[in-house]
Amino acid sequence: MSGGWLAATILYPLAAGVATLLMRLPPVVLRFAMATLAVPAGVAVFVDPDAVLQADALLLGTTLALGEPGRIFLLFTAGLWTLAGLYGWFYTRDDRRLRGYTACTLLSYAGNAGLFLATDAVMFYGCFALMTFSAYGLVVHTRTPDAIRAGRLYIGMAVFGELLVLSGLLLSVHAAGTAEISALPAAVSASPHRSGIIALLLFGFGVKAGLLPVHGWLPLAHPVAPTPASAVLSGSMIKAGLFGWVLFLPGGTDSFPGWGFACLALGATAALAAAYAGVTQTHPKANLAYSSISQMGVMTIGIGIGLSNADAWPAAIGLLSFYALNHAFAKGALFLAVGAAHAAAEKTARIWVTAGSVLAGLVIAGGPFTGGELAKTGLKKLSGYAPDGLSIVLPWLLVISSFATALLLSRFVHLQWRSMQEAHDADYHGGAGLLGTWTLALAACAAVPWMIAGLVPVPAVFGGFASLAGAWPVFLGGLVYAGAVRLKVKPMRIPAGDIGLAILDASSGIARWWTTSVAPAMEKPRVSVRYVRNALIPGVPDEGGRDDRITRSPVWAGVCFLTLVVLMLWSLGW
């Protein structure tokens, strides 16, 4: 039956997740479910990509299908979650909360994968919410105070994002008169409220995508989440925000120079500022989180170009899909390397982990013959569509961004190396399984440029591989980092979470003020019923139980009501 795999893409992990919650399944079943969660998605992508599944009874009537960008997004999402699932097989060996971890993994994957199949806003929003709320369990999995705090910021910002997304979608659907996604961008473009809608969608999905200034949860959540969960958070779930932009922003229907510029500015700032913040981190996963914010900034630049020029939108989407795919696997490999480092007991293994981290770092920074290089050259070509003036600045900005990324990820490799040097025997866990799975992830990210040959349609803007010399900013970044370490340069530290920390402080402050000052006052209203009653009718006793006969004896009540019924019948004329 056509479309069965689409349904299974969501239903298999969903059913497995619910079963995990309700039944006491043996650990091996849980691990098996996590490792195989994306199998139906794989089949859907490769075997049956044109399937359509219509379900009128579901939600407000829904149809599942794989669009062009959706297919690429689902491909890397399924791939990365599978790697994380395999990795989790070994990572969770001694975890007493395996059940909770499995349930959250399966459910958030179901949402993450499902949203790429949605063709209407309701289904999309539903999957988005499922992913968001289930992922909370991944963030707080370890239950340490840091994890709880990160979880608080995560869920607070996620709800905030959901609110913006919901109102943006409501306005879009109202403008279009239908919830079908294909009809929304044009309707938004023609709507009198289009600026408001764009703002809501941009920042609403931006929370997930790590857009400046709503990115604060990432650097707090990543270090505390279990490593495979960090990998999918950063590799795949934040791409759901990007996908939301791709689907719902009205790019291609009109040119929005103002919003285009806003995206360019936010994206460029994020790309550079986050790189700086990342360089000053001491936790490798916080460093990677900033790398993700920085990379999402580069993708925001792509969105900005597409918004500023309607002609650029299709090319921008094609390119961004590829950029996301490349980043997903590379970032996944980097995160998994953090766990692999803990598994590397021997010197050869350490060298292997370090070399692999360098390779994955090169993929992100745009080193020669990597997917990153393809993405960067493509973006340079795409910046030709940008408004005059910007089209000259942008290529240089991208060069600086490559340099900054190289600096940032050099820091990561350095942190990794240091932690492996300082590790004690007791820290080792996971063993060959982790290393092996990580190697697989590495292979996937190295293979990305060759994937596009067969699987991903080549965006028109690809420039192909540049010469080795084109990669100079990357090497320069590495050299500058090495020099800075040698010279013991101490940049000003940015605490992980930056403005997110301020949001947390402010919200705790407001909550404390509310519970201690405002709420007690509301509990004691000055005017009560008794007050009014005593004023109106003096002499009514305030206390004391003068309960009457009707509540004491049921038979008496029965007699009363029976009489009442008889009287009623009599009044009706019988």
Next chain:
Amino acid sequence: MNAWLPIAVVASSLVTGIVIFFLPEHRRGVRSLLNIAGALLKLFFVGWMAVGMIRGETYESRFSIILGFDFLLKADPLAMLLVGLSSVLWLLTTIYAIGYLEGWKNRSRFFGFFSFCVTASVGVALAGNPITFFIFYEFLTLSTYPLVVHRGTDEALRAGRTYLWYTMAGGALVFVGTVWLHVLVGSVDFTEAGVLRFMDASLYPQFSIIFFILIAGLGVKAALVPLHGWLPVAMVAPAPVSALLHAVAVVKAGAFGIVRVVYDLYGVAFADARGLLTPLMLAAGFTIVYGSVRALTQDDLKRRLAFSTVSQVSYIALGVSMLGPLATIGGLVHLVHQGLMKITLFFCAGIFAETVHVKKISAMNGIGRRFPWTMGAFTIGALGMIGVPPVAGFVSKWHLGLGALGSGNGLVILVLLASTALNAGYFLPILYRAWFRDPDGPWDEHMPVRRAEAPLLLLVPCIITAALSLAAGLLAGSEWSPLALARIIASREYVP
């Protein structure tokens, strides 16, 4: 036969109630049998009526009573919305109550009034004109009072008095409005798309006054702020009573009355043209935000749920107060959705209170480990209240949001957003405690071995209502969903 069916629907619980009063306290088996039989019988009659209505039958019982009033019971789609909800939830609540009141005193009294309460609620739904509505509306007040004070403690009796003061005053207002209307236009029946718009234009100013009198009277039971004071107090009642009060009977009677007055007495277009809807919308919007704000800081679980009810029931009034089919659908469907979700939450609260004596939210740490099914049901209800798809609450919110935009009340979106945020603010911490904290209460954190986590009579109804809350949203597009019925009703209220 068609004239008898509405009466049979009402009588099936009335007779049960009266018979139960004459049963000695210790005849538990007979009483339970009667209760269940009555509930099933009602469900059967309702089902019969529903099938008949789909086939195009009409069901109406009309008698003349004193002073030229007609006593009229009539089944229309709107009535079926509440009748269906009441009869399904009555069956479940009865089962729950049988399990809950195990070992309590005065059970005959309890179940007698319990049956009356549902009788009144079904009567309110089927009432075909204002006077019949009023009769059942007051009957509801009287039959719920003994339930509220059932424990007989000082606190309960105090709460009962507060409850009576509020509801009797509200009833008096409804009575004044009804009589005034009767004096002006004689006996009028509830008619789809309204009836007062056909009257003489010189009466319009008086109609406006009557509107506000009626809404104020109904607003007491619907817990519109500032008339909501009784609701948080009344949660001293036993859990099944709270569940019924908050989901089906009392607050729904008020909200349903508002629906009837706006749509079938005045007509929504007429009410809108006379500028009557805007004040209602403001009151509803304020109530939604206020109730949620108050809920935020309550540590008593039932009290938090009570303030949540204050907030959520006004979604119905909010949907009613906006002109446009989508808003209507959103409001009407929430009548059912809120009932399903809130009854689930109260069932859960009752299970915690009865089995491990946990009543405070601060004592709920890790309770999900001891009660995975109960807490699972609670989670569904809570997420639904927040408006997370695919639980039913989302469907309501989505339609209300679109309806607000469609009727040009874009700012109402802000109310919905604020409510969503606040609901998340007071439900998510509960979920966090229950699922993610380690148990530290005095109760045994381990699930009983080879036994369900709670008595099945309590657990099963709770799981069923949770499943229904989920299904109502997940399968909203099917022709058997509450949404489908709400769509039918809305299409009939906007006939030109």
